[in-house]
Amino acid sequence: MPPTLESEEHKALRTAVATLGKSHGRTYDRATLWSDAAKLGYLGVNLPEAYGGGGGGIAELSIVLEELGAAGCPLLMMIVSPAICGTVIARFGTQDQKRTWLPALADGTRTMAFGITEPDAGSNSHRISTTARRDQDTGDWILTGRKVFVSGVDIADATLIVGRAEDSRTGSLKPCLFIVPRDAPGFARRQIDMELHAVEKQFELTLDDVRLPADALVGDEDAGLLQLFAGLNPERIMTAAFAIGMGRHALAQAVAYARDRTVWSTPIGAHQAIAHPLAQAHIDLELARLMMQKAAHLYDIGDDAGAGEAANMAKYAAGEACVKAVDQAVHTLGGNGLTREFGIASLITASRVARIAPVSREMILNYVSHQTLGLPKSY
Known part of the structure; x- marks a missing residue:
């Protein structure tokens, strides 16, 4: 069980982030706040020190987001870029993926979006229809499908897409994760007209035979x-x-x-x-x-x-x-x-x-x- 009281380090982190948040307030500019938070080490506080992060965990990152929100300037992409994508790459990515993405996610120079929800499946991973199949000649992956309610695709350098690929042992389809660059051919986006007035926009994505190299797969294709x-x-x-x-x-x-x-x-x-x-x-x-x-x-x-x-x-x-x-x-x-x-x-x-x-x-x-x-x- 966690301690009932926060550590002195966590208290100091809260105070420092609250000060940053108050300096921006609810009329904040997202890009400026993102940059300022990155310079202070807050965006990558959960990522490994070996790759430019703070060496902390989700406990520290949640403090950052909570205090910015309490000041009226939450950074929604913190949920996506360092928390989801950064964590997955840190735990399961190849060394090359870690070197390419983690330092950039930590210093704010690159961001990633995350695509799982689909029009007919919601977040039910068992009904995801986006498929990934292997090109037997080249080893490339080919992704086909749709995603919806994906945050910040327009400002993200890539999107971590959840697709389903055939398990080599059982033949069944299991979820796999792929890094899809923003400019990949066949990867299209359409902004969704939302009543929600947020800095980060929502998008519907279409993957029309998007061809990715073998190393776009994050982790083991059979890990599910x-x-x-x-x-x-x-x-x-x-x-x-x-x-x-x-x-x-x-x-x-x-x-x-x-x-x-x-x-x-x-x-x-x-x-x-x-x-x-x-x-x-x-x-x-x-x-x-x-x-x-x-x-x-x-x-x-x-x-x-x-x-x-x-x-x-x-x-x-x-x-x-x-x-x-x-x-x-x-x-x-x-x-x-x-x-x-x-x-x-x-x-x-x-x-x-x-x-x-x-x-x-x-x-x-x-x-x-x-x-x-x-x-x-x-x-």
């Missing part, structure tokens, strides 16, 4: 789900950090408003109808953070099975806490909660992302009921 979940568990933990940071940002604005807004000579925060829901939102966020810290700890010590359960629970708890915190913040500010001046209204949509992606709350409940409680499946 092991390699995939090496990236998905950090994704859930980092999504929890994203949600907790967002919830903290909304709550801080609501508390400040409730403390200063005076009606009939009394601050509205003195009324329990206002104070108690804000207190409950704070409690829920703190509880979600504890589960997130547990999940990160388990992942960083190599307990993949334990981390899988905890990461799902952390993502669920953080998503629920975030939605409630944002809703209560808007309610506390009343009409001001819907103005651009305070910027909370935009979080109404954004907070739902943590409930929906990368896995829905219902699928997490399915996971816990089946895997943890041992109840039978209905599907």
